[in-house]
Amino acid sequence: MADGPAVRVSGLTVAAPDGRILLQDSSLTLSPGRLTALTGPSGAGKTTLLRAVTGLLPPGTTRTAGRVDVLGHDVFALPERELRALRGKRLAYVGQDPGSGLNPRMRVRTLIGELAVDRRPEAVRALLAEVRLPDDGSLAARRPGALSGGQQRRVALARALARRPEVLLLDEPTAGLHPELRDEIGELLGHLAREHHLAVAFSCHDPEVVERYADEVVTLGTHLPPPRTHSHTRPARPRKEHRGGPPVLQVRDLHVAFGGVPALDGVDLTVAAGSAAGIVGVSGSGKTTLVRTVVGLQRASSGTVHLAGTPLRTGLRGRGREQRRAVQLVPQNPLGALNPSRTVGATLGRPLRLHRRCAAGEVRERVVDLLEQVGLPPAFADRYPYELSGGQRQRVAIARALAADPEVLICDEVTSALDADTGAAVMDLLTGLRERRGTALVLISHDLRLVADRTDTVTVLESGRVVESGRTAEVFTAPRHPTTRALLGTAEPADLA
Structure with a gap:
């Protein structure tokens, strides 16, 4: 050999x-x-x-x-x-x-x-x-x-x-x-x-x-049709900038530690209703820990999380069904989050029934609509997670979160496993969701061009702390902290203007 x-x-x-x-x-x-x-x-x-x-x-x-x-x-x-x-x-x-x-x-x-x-x-x-x-x-x-x-x-x-x-x-x-x-x-x-x-x-x-x-x-080629483009979606540029409103999500002085080692150290985050907030930082800076704590998958040692002024427990225990529905997370790695024994149709149908988002006789029709929104054919309802590619599983995870009709949708690197065209179509879908329903979007991404193009505000994390935050255009145009300047040094300035 x-x-x-x-x-x-x-x-x-x-x-x-x-x-x-x-x-x-x-x-x-x-x-x-x-x-x-x-x-x-x-x-x-x-x-x-x-x-x-x-x-x-x-x-x-x-x-x-x-x-x-x-x-x-x-x-x-x-x-x-x-x-x-x-x-x-x-x-x-x-x-x-x-x-x-x-x-x-x-x-x-x-x-x-x-x-x-x-x-x-x-x-x-x-x-x-x-x-x-x-x-x-x-x-x-x-x-x-x-x-x-x-x-x-x-x-x-x-x-x-x-x-x-x-x-x-x-x-x-x-x-x-x-x-x-x-x-x-x-x-x-x-x-x-x-x-x-x-x-x-x-x-x-x-x-x-x-x-x-x-x-x-x-x-390699593909046998899949291109993602469906809806009439309600709009090009990423130009877009209307959200000028603020009452906060739908507020995080104050959040602390999380693993084995005595701090993972989050006094983190604050405010997301206005209908706005898009970006969270950026190098790998290991605390981004995923922050959003897992917000949705209740990780307990905090101290600090508060409020949804539309109402305090939320930092663990799922103690949160009501409506509170769990209102804040949804699309994880970075969906394979571990999708039940391998359930078909895609059953996976999407469960939150529709659990949160009563449609009549019992309309579930199948709604499942098909959710699949088509994320660029997957209706036949995918009968497939299991192991029959899907990584990008297809990611789109199913997005559809499952959308099925709950949340007030806050948190997306952790949702386009990283998608090709450029599909990623753009998914982001158009999320932009349309914000514009139609006033859903707040929290977007974690290492793609700074995407964050610049699709968010109103941005929070920069480093070693579990917020080092800079503000309106995205201002932070990316005139960064004050060395961490932000280092992150922006990997992107083209013209794309972040």
Whole structure:
């Protein structure tokens, strides 16, 4: 194998249980020392192709044609025991939602050490440093719930590298990362390919990352129709700027700690009814912890959260049904938030029934409307989460939040796993929702152009503290804090004006 490709996929066709074609006559070659990018719209089959290399197709799907050779083995002809050995020692795969694969009860050092060839503490620290997670003395002792989404991705990558594989496969490894870290991960993947002589493949929606770091590019097509554009949606520019109103959401002096280590330190946030508020900051700055506390998924040690002047408990216990309905979160990684035993239709129908948002006989019609709003065909109502791509799951999560008809909709990196056209269509949908219903939108994103274009106010977090806040145009035009200036230094000034 020293002189030949590590992976060769030829003529691969994969069909879903209902006969739909997920991949059609696809080919892929991965060579040691080379970094290969898979691109294409959401639903094009990128994840299916990566999983095929591991010999594990999504449940219920069928390989109808083609061959997959990995390190000299036909993975679909290998006995199960030999295939497990191949995946356990020579082939590593990091999924799009790596946090769902991390045991929530295990600490970072144990998560990495259990798979490592070298389990010494200094070797674990070296792996963390290599994936741009230098241990400050406490990180290795944390559990996954105390990590940001970006940190969970890098821990999963460290686990994969701990086995010293020969083939490394990653599904959207740069999604949801701030630009500087995104570039660091792109450079790291190239470094791993060259210096460790790995055959590396990664899927990616970001054309800048692909162009800058990939040695080879494979583009997949799609069988999905384009997202539906509604007559009520409007172009992002020009847009009406929300000039303020009574606050619908107020957070005051919020404190959260994990194992005695502060994650939020006196955070304030005010969101006016019908407005759009952005929250930005580097990975690990506390953005996700803040919104999880607001919706009641994380308890605060002190501080208050008010909805339209009414105090909310910082845990779900004690919140009434109407309070839970009024504040909805679309998480960064939807796989762990969607019940794998429920169809998409059942998932969307549940909040419609629970919160009585339509008559019993209208649920199916409303489910179809929600799917079409987020650019998914009605037939998706009968699919399960494992039958969807990462971007499709993200759109289902958005539809589920919309089903509750909330007063405040919190979106954590909802466009990071979507191609540009679908992401724009989803943001148009959310903009239309604000304009029609006065729904307040809280948008977490590392895409500063998106924040500049779609929000009225912005809050900048650093190490769990608010370092700057105000009207988005003013903060981005004349930033006062070094953290804000550093974030804006990764974007084009003209796009943020």
